[in-house]
Amino acid sequence: MTELFGATSTTDDVLAGVDLAGKRVLVTGASAGLGVETCRTLVAHGASVVGAARDLAKAERATSGVRAAVIDGATFDLVELDLAALSSVRASADALLADGRPFDVVIANAGVMAPPFGRTADGFETQFGTNHLGHFVLVNRIAGLIRDGGRLVNLSSAGHRFADVDLNDPNFERSDYDPWVAYGRSKTANILFAVEFDRRHKARGVRATAVHPGGIRTELSRHMTQADEDALIGSINAAHAAADLPPFEFKTIPQGAATSVWAAIVADADAVGGRYCEDCHVADLQEGEGIRGGVRRYALDQERAKALWAKSEALVGEHF
Template identity: 40%
Template sequence: MTFQLSIQTPFNAASTAAEVMAGVDLTGQLAVVTGGYSGIGLIIAKSLANAGAQVFVPARDPERARAALADTEGVSVAAMDLLLPDSIQAFSQGIVSGGQPVSLLINCAGVMATPLSRDTDGHEGQFATNHLGHYRLTCGLWPALVAADSARVIAVSSRGHQIAEVDFSDIDFRRRAYDKWVAYGQSKTANALFAVALDRRGREQGVRAFSLHPGQVLTDLARHLTADEITAFDVLDEHGRPRVTPEAGLKTIEQGAATALWCATSIELNSMGGVYCEDCNIAPINESALGRKGVAKWAINADFAERLWTLSEQWTGMTIA
């Protein structure tokens, strides 16, 4: 078990993807990056490929993905939609049948603060996309992850997890009124709990899992927000340009990608797992302050993680062996 205690690392809140990846050689390794064709995910996918990895980017819009990644060698795009179980299964089977181990799985795709929607099974859309889709993908790729002998699964969570824990009595907002931010917070808590439960199951097979907050970066993830909502976050200066104060969590896109890349490649994390990270380090526990550095206790609670895993097994019909 790894505890939420900071470790010695040469990086900090202002570190960039290029700084984290300097000297990293991933030649011969296979990585899968969801959301790898826009925002932070695009930087992650390109950084891994530039370090020598073969990178697969599953995409709901393959044409857009190929255009975004056209200038990067070593990246392949395939169709996949996190809300469609059959498409996840088809992508996973394609990777596993290829016979090459998967060393890195970066679950970066996601949606934020969307209007109420549901998947084909009736599950709330943000939870279904951000958690259940990635749960299915990880289970589908499990044989290839184990075959790597030393693999890492990275769940890109958010400081937004501090908004809400998982409401196991009504995850899908059947009885309570839908709140897009509560739903988002719940899904990001689920990302962190997923890493806790996955790491417990995978560490004996050489698969470690981490979750993280990338920082506040204004990307296409904010496409469902109004101009007034964006203004309320105070992420823009008087000229309408993004503020950059890494220590306060406001980062460039290259800084936003750094922690995920650090979790994926850092030798400092060898023999560790199941922790929530930010600013290229293991994050402290946040006791109560919403919107501040650290992880809420409910997002690393082992009992909650097991409860979520069991429910995910029931709802998807999938698990790992």
């Protein structure tokens, strides 16, 4: 990594001068926000991108700018993927496998945040089922399509600091549902999945990492009221003040997607493999209270990652 990037770096800053001709990338959540921007900057630098989305009509409308950014040699295609229904996940994976073309990078970008209690089509708590289990099945089913030397980037969040995974009650069947605890569990799961996927695949040069994009106003916050947002920002600023950090600032969407692109394309593979990144750098361990920078130790625990993998296999009924 010859150039340093930070919290205000954009996708175009990160990829300045980078030629992605011949590279192929899968991006989930390609119908809004970070997913659309990630697709746009990749095709603008020559990559062929497959965007996955639950609502293809919405994705077609949202990605008109992506298609306009495609340069010679690059392509952009959409595929249907509903992460909240494993039948859809398996069908999407089967279609990609039948197509047979490999990927250099998979960016597991899609997700939901703090909705009211609900269950996926398969009976899992909505956030754990969508954010973690849907991607767990998709990525593992197509793992053979990731070229040697390729990468997996899981979109996590500083929200992982809200909660570790609960392997005994992942679906809130024996405990009261809290939307932020559920979000925290799912985001911790995203990191732990990257840790174990990296361990299993690094012998062939495939590395996996998890990233926090930062606070961005996107459709992800659709379930939050203004009072919810004010309370969350207040708690973040309290944690920042206690740690002698500056107040919270929202990022733009190009700034938010920059860490995904940096970790996928620019960063040194050995530096980010099995790690958690934020603001275009590998995050340090930070055990202080509240939502702020850094990663909690439990999210990088290798034994915890193995246990979550085994639990996830049992829940979805597949062994990888």
